[in-house]
Structure formats: structure tokens, C-alpha cells
Amino acid sequence: MRTLASQERRFALALLVPALLVLLLTTTTPLVYLVWNSLHRLDLGMPWLSGFAGLENYVRMGGDPRFWNSLWLTVVYTGSTVVLQVLIGLSLALLVLQIPKGQGVLRVAAILPIVLAPVVVGLFWRTLVLAPDFGLVDVASRALGLGSHNWLGDPQLALISVIAIHTWQWTPFAFLVLLATLATLPPDIYEAARLDRAGAWQRFFHITLPLVRPAIVMVIILRMMTALSAFAAIFAATGGGPGSATEILNLYAYRTSFTELNLGYGSSLAVVLMAITLAISFLMFRLRRAR
Amino acid sequence: MTRLGRVRLEGVVKRHGTFTALHGIDLDIAPGEFFALLGPSGSGKTTTLRILAGLEEVDEGRVLLDDADVTHREPGERDVAMVFQSYALYPHMTVEQNIAFPLKMIGTAAGDTAAAVRDAAARVGIGHLLARRPGQLSGGQQQRCALARAIVRKPRLFLLDEPLSNLDAKLRLETRAELRKLQRSLGITAVYVTHDQEEAMTVADRMAVFMEGRIVQIGTPKEIFLAPANATVAAFIGTPAMNLLPAQLADGRVQVHGASLPVAGHGGERRAVTLGIRPGDLQLAGEGDGIDARVEFIEDLGDNVIINFEVQGQRLKSRRDRAQGLAEGQQVRLSFEPAAAHLFDSASGERLPTTA
């Protein structure tokens, strides 16, 4: 008769089950429903066609150039924003580490982009920063003699613009986390390294980088998750356009479901996005644990 | 319901997966006794303490407090108090609130609580710190706060888990004596875990020596010091540790490292033994036979001296009042009083009983 353990068990379950139930209801059940939908033809614009369709949506996806385009854009978007955030964030953290007095003000400045709603950030950039003629960037480019451009309307520039927006908003996160991590590194190992005649670059490579690596990995994982599900900022800035120039998989699924009202196909797109996200996060956590 | 504080463990076995932490522990502690559980790290003494507290479950065996089987009772239902190694003070409460907490939990009236808290705090000497928080106290003060919290509800059993290990050396010695005095004045049974054998020797009425999940000897500190049950216990008790040498016993003498020396009380037998000589009993040989040794180095501790000898690759220690003209590198011959020899069976390590 093990009353001690069973009491603890009952208590634990009483605390945990409500949250689990909520999650089950709000995530797992809809997920099942989503997969179910993806196996159907469900087009609100052509309701007479509705019915079970098996893997038809997925097959169609395979031959859909817009899908592959969105997949490609997702890869480019996620890859470039995460890499930029880490590179810029780390460099800035290293630099700022050396001016302890400035850190307070910079922390305040870094908080601002993070707390803003992504949709507002998108709108800001669309209207005040990237608008032709009076937007900040356009003013600057004209002043530098690079001329005025349609930063969001030109298919080539649009992707770069949305990448810039996302990077602007989330680099402070990487910056703050890495700055905090760097600040916890013990100074004596650097002193030892200096006595061992290690130069600045060597100290960075052999001491700083390995010690900061766990934090960097965690930042990469978290930022990847955000980039894969990024929606509001792009929606606000370009809506996915011009055409499909900034239509990452996220947006493609949304547009298909709610603009074109083809919920069946939209569901299948969403399922694919989910599968990709789960696969990547699983991989990343495995990698992290292996370290 | 008598609350005397008698503690018994019967055949307690504790396993962690495939590893057995305790191999059947039997203890009988009398009410009011200050009982030490002594042993190296990982020997099972802390596990035993936590089983008494009810913080760990047993796989086999029984725990009895005052003849009641409490093996499966919740920690809170056993009327047991514990002082943790880290003190486990509630950091967000003042000292007063910390000490009052156990009384608050059993619904004691506010007036009675305040009085009891003041009394407990005064007993341990922190009556002036009641309004402070643990974070504002020194290590020694925190320890006393933990003590006060333990004694405030007059439990029937005190458990102390290496309570002095976080204090600096001098404070440790002072607190040791105070703990003893406190326990005496309260008359509450105390079970005290430590790996420091000197500590156990000075505070305990009786102690149990733990090795690898088993109790190898129970007795008063004096008994254990004078007659350790086996070679491992012998090596563990005493500072510096007992010198142990391989030897051959025959006809009342031992052959050890080329010397033949008499031992008392072991006539007639012949066997391979481990010879144990305490540093205080290791002397220079007079005219008789002696073990050839070289003085390795001398540690002068002020009021006594420890001389390290090297004998065929093994280091022996001797403790005496002064170095008496010995210098490093000197060759000497070592001997001992026949009655001071401890003999243990070479294979089992068990003590050989003395005859006569």
C-alpha cells in the first residue's frame, strides 16, 4: 500500500488535467478535423462539389507551381531571417558588451520592436518606412542617389523588404538573449586565455563561441518557429503579393482558405506546413539534446 | 499516547532500479538518545534518515516510532522534525514566520505561537533576528533558524542531515557543542547524519557506521574506536586514520614487512591478517625487532606532530607530542605495544576476537 506515491499522483493529475483537457480540445481535436478536411473537397465557392476526395488535394499540391513557389519562399524567408538575426544579434551583443554604460538605454530601445504587434509593424513599414516618395527608406535612397523605388510593389524588392521587416522586429530578441548570456561568461577564463597569448579573434573562436553555442541554438529554434508561422507582418505589408512574390506557405494556405474559399485544399496546405514545422522542431530538439 | 521517541528500523531495504541503496537496515534507538549515522558519501546514511522522515519509501521492512508502524505514513503525520543540510528556510518569510510555520500548519492559536517562537528562538540564540529574512542572515544564523523551526513544536524525533557541513571550521566546533547541549536540555531523540567521524565521535551517545548500504557496527563512540568491527571501519575512524598493514599471524606474533613483533591476546592461531595500529600507538622500536621505515615528511601541527613514514611503498602515520629529533630521510625502525595491535582477518576484514 503506497499511499505516499499515490497521493502525489492524484494531486499532480488534479493540477495537470484541466490544462491538458483544454489543450486537447483546442489543439488535438482541431488538428484531427483539419486532416479530415484535407481529405475532402470543400470549396465554399463551388459547394456542390463537396465530398470525400482522398489524397486528391495532396496530389494536386504536387503539381501546383504556386505551392512549390510558396515552399521555396518559406525556405528563403525562414533561412535568411534566422541567419541575419543571429549574425547581427551576436555581433551587436559583442560590441555592446564593451560599453556597459550604454547597455541600459539600448535595452529599452531593443524592447520596442519586440513588444509591438507584428501587424502594426507591417503597417508601419508599409506606410511610413517603405512608401515611395515620403517613406524613410525612399527618402534615404534618394538622398544617397539610389533613386526612388517601389519597395513593396516590385516583386524582386518585396521579398527583401519583408525579410527586412521581420529581421528588424526580431533581431532585438537575439540581441538581448545573447547579451545576457555573454554577460554571464566568467571573466577569469579570458584572463587565462590572455596569459596563454590568445588573440582577440582566437578568444572569440575558442572560448566565446563554444560557450555561447547553447544559447545560439535555442535562439535559432525559437526564431525558426516564429518565422515559419509568420503571418501578420507580411499580410499587413504586402498581403502576400505582389502576385505571389511574398506568399510563404502560411499565407498561401490562408489565402486559399479565406480569400478563395477553397477550404479543402487550404486544409491540405496547412497540414503540410504543420508537418514541416513539427519535423523541423523535432530535428532541432534532437540536435540540441545530442550536444 | 506515549511520545517517548523510540525509533526502530526492521529489515529496511531500499532500491533505486537495479541498484540497492540499503541492504536490510536494523536499528533500535532509545528515547532521548543522540544517535549518529556515520559513513562515507553514498553509504546509505542519508537515505536512512530520509526514510525515517518519510521522504523516501521503503521497498521492504518497517519503520516504527514508539512502537507504532509508520512505514507508510506521510512525513507530516509522523511528528518528526528535520534540519536539512541546506537548511531549506522559506526565503520569502521572516525568521519569525519561518519558525512559526509548523505551528501555523497545525492551527495553533496566534498567542501560543508567538510565545513558542520566542522561546525557540531564544534557545538557539537568535531572538534578536526575528524580523529579518533568511537572505539577511549569516550561515550560522540560518542554521540556528532551521534548528528553531525544528524544535518549536517539540517533535518526538529530530533528524539532522549534516547540519554543520556548510559552516566554516571554527563555527563548526562551537556549534557542535551547542547542539549537544540543546538536545540534552530538550531530551528529544536525535538522529544525526555525518561523514565526519570526529564530529560523530564527539556528539553522539551511540552511532551506527554505514558502509555501502549496510550497517557494519553499532556502539558508543568509545567502543567503536577501541574495537572497530572490521578493517574498513578501523580505517574510517580516527584522525589520522589507523595504519593498516598486511601481516602473517603465528604463535602470538605477527610477521609484518620483514619484522616479527608480539601481539597480545591471539595465541595459537595461524592466519593471514591485516594489522592495524593507530597513529598514536606507532612508536620507534627500542632494542627489539622493528619495521624498517624511512621518514617521508613531518607535519607540525603545533601541539602535536604527525610523522609520515614510508614502508615498502606504503605510507604510515604516527602521532606524537614532538618530532623528537627525527628528520626527513632518516631510516628508523617502528614498533608498537602488543596490546595496541588490532588484528583483522586478511580476507574478510573482520576483527579477530582477542583471547584472555
Add this chain to the structure above:
Amino acid sequence: MTPGAGTPGRRLRALVLWLVAGLLLAVWAFPVLWGLLTSFKTERDVLAYPPTVVFSPTLDNYREVIFGGSSILPNLWSSFVVSTAATLLTMLFAVPAAYALARLRYPAKRASGFYILATQMLPPVGLIIPYYLVLQRIGGLDTYSGLTAIYLTFSLPFAIWLMVSYFEDIPMEMEEAALLDRAGRLRTLWYVILPQVRGGIAVTTIFVFLNAWNEFLFAVVLGGNNVRPVTVAMFNFISVEQTQWARLAAGAMLAMAPVILIGLAAQRHIVKGLTVGAVKGGGRR
């Protein structure tokens, strides 16, 4: 590694560092400050080129956005109700669950931990389609309860995950000491453990509230005319024919004011929370 006084090399280095810092400040703070500036301009001033920093400010935009026809007050109210309700509910469920996950033993513990982590990985766009269909069927679209319930989806796993790391910071002996003091499990949690994670609860609450306030996708798809949080209301100022730049700026300033104020007031907490969440990580479950 302080820039020492004296040597010109050091001085130059300090100067460069300060320049970089200044640049950072500009890049990160400027858009918001520019938005603030714009909100006081007339539409004509906004479109002027070169952009004017000196102009005669007007409160018309704010007047219109607060009291006028394009008032976003009802939207602020929607945001407030939904965010607050969602935050309270989230914390109510998350804190006990996180404690169980962090400190108690029960069957299938690793599985449940992994499950909670996995639910956080689900991209929202995958969930809104079923949400939309279900809510539509039960008449939950465009209602406060519907939206609040759905907001729990992304708040709950995140809050649990964050609180778990705070609970893990408390030494194990706290519960043991309290149990020996006859507190029982519930009272131990209430009297001993929770007071020690007060800071963590505050940080988590802030983050949950911020996330809820800033939510857009769920708000736009599952809200409607009755319940339209402020993030959606931003689009009121943008139509096919024209964009009301200055009014948009004013509206956005108002919409973001709570969030910015919280961010500035609690910045130390927020930075700590970010690092706790990132460095401790969820990979240990």
C-alpha cells in the same frame, strides 16, 4: 574590458562603439518615434517631400480616432476584454499544470511534457480553419467567449513552458521541509512555493498579455463586427482608394500604447523572461 582613458586607439574604439550603439538606437527606436511624430501631422504634411520634422502639430487625428467617426475605442475595449480574460484563464490553468510538470511524479510524465511542447509548435494557420468551421457551426464566431477560448491555444503551452523553468529554480528541499512541517501538498504550493515564483508569474503574465493583445490572425478570422480587437481595426484606415496616413499613425499609437507602456515599465522583467525562456529551454523534458 572598459575603454581606458588616454590612449588614442582606445578613444577611437570607444567612439566607434558609441556610434554603433547610437545607430542601433536609431534603427530600433526611430520607426516608433517617427510614427509618433506622424500622428501629429496633417495628411498634407505627411506627404510632403522632403519630410518635415518641424511643422505645426495638430490633435485632429487623435480627436478623430478617439471621439470621431473612426473611433477605435470599441476596438480598444474588445482587445482589453479578450486579452485580460485570456490571460487570467491561461494563468489559472498554466501555473498548477507547470508545477505538476516541474515537481511532481505521475505516470506518463515525459509524454505529457512532450505533448505540451508539441502543441506550441503548431502554426496557427493550421488551426484557424477548423476553428472557423467549428465556431461557425456553434455560433461562436464574433463572440467574446469564442475568441477568448481560442486565444488559450497559443497562450497555454507557452505559459506552462515558461513557468516550469521558474518552478525548477526552487530547491527541492522546500517541499520536503514544508511537508515535514505538516503543510500538505496544496498548502505547500500555496504558502511556500507560489510566493517564491511571484516574479516568474509576473513575467509570464506580462508575456501572455502582450501576445494576446498583439494577436492578429485569430482576431481577423474569428472576430467580426462585434468583437474586433485593435489589431484588426488598424485596417480601417486603409482602403483601396486611399490610406489615411496620419490617422493610421494616431490609431496605431493608441493601439500600441498599452503594450509599449508595459514594455517600458517592465523591461527588466521582460529581458529576464526572454533569457529564462531561451536559455533554459524546453528541450529538457
